[in-house]
Amino acid sequence: DGGITQSPKYLFRKEGQNVTLSCEQNLNHDAMYWYRQDPGQGLRLIYYSQIVNDFQKGDIAEGYSVSREKKESFPLTVTSAQKNPTAFYLCASSMGKGGVTEAFFGQGTRLTVV
Amino acid sequence: GDSVTQMEGPVTLSEEAFLTINCTYTATGYPSLFWYVQYPGEGLQLLLKATKADDKGSNKGFEATYRKETTSFHLEKGSVQVSDSAVYFCALSWSLNKFYFGSGTKLNVKP
Numbered sequence: 257d258g259g260i261t262q263s264p265k266y267l268f269r270k271e272g273q274n275v276t277l278s279c280e281q282n283l284n285h286d287a288m289y290w291y292r293q294d295p296g297q298g299l300r301l302i303y304y305s306q307i308v309n310d311f312q313k314g315d316i317a318e319g320y321s322v323s324r325e326k327k328e329s330f331p332l333t334v335t336s337a338q339k340n341p342t343a344f345y346l347c348a349s350s351m352g353k354g355g356v357t358e359a360f361f362g363q364g365t366r367l368t369v370v
Numbered sequence: 371g372d373s374v375t376q377m378e379g380p381v382t383l384s385e386e387a388f389l390t391i392n393c394t395y396t397a398t399g400y401p402s403l404f405w406y407v408q409y410p411g412e413g414l415q416l417l418l419k420a421t422k423a424d425d426k427g428s429n430k431g432f433e434a435t436y437r438k439e440t441t442s443f444h445l446e447k448g449s450v451q452v453s454d455s456a457v458y459f460c461a462l463s464w465s466l467n468k469f470y471f472g473s474g475t476k477l478n479v480k481p
Binding site: 260262287289291296297298299301304306346348350352358359360361362363364366 | 404406411412413414415416419459461463467468469471472473474476
């Protein structure tokens with residue numbers, strides 16, 4: 257089945273450590289996105305990528321980094337510079353290339369930093 | 371800039387009641403509009419969409435009509451069920467493929 261896979265579902269890290277969240281899609285989509293969701297709040301865009309080897313900052317990119325070396329993969333690194341990293345992280349993809357289609361979401365990774 | 375505003379929740383209804391969740395948008399072009407649903411601890415699932423003015427999206431008894439004149443895309447369902455309890459997000463996107471989401475509206479349906 258085609259879809260987006262985020263792993264792990266739950267992640268615990270100590271304060272000051274970097275952590276990488278995985279996002280893989282087999283939908284052959286060009287565009288991929290990372291969102292952060294805090295309890296009772298909406299989605300805030302961290303980074304997005306329209307094509308391999310290119311990505312842009314979203315609204316809250318500080319303290320995060322991404323790479324897009326392969327079309328199907330868009331990992332997100334939460335660095336120690338992120339002041340409040342505990343949150344629910346959602347990865348999404350869409351067809352891209354100017355044709356607007358819906359975004360497909362993974363099941364999310366809940367990151368807890370202690 | 372582009373943005374989406376939706377009614378604050380939570381919205382609490384009895385089973386079989388009529389549902390309306392308001393959504394209005396601000397956009398420089400003519401975006402595509404979407405409603406997504408999120409169940410606890412999960413990602414977002416597309417509920418319905420509309421790509422141009424006067425289009426009506428529908429799915430699982432939910433409907434929304436793209437109203438360009440009022441820049442609105444209100445979600446409606448004639449008879450809600452307990453299983454419809456979730457958080458609903460309105461969203462827009464256009465040619466740059468950036469998606470803008472509303473803050474979400476939590477729906478609680480009581481038996």
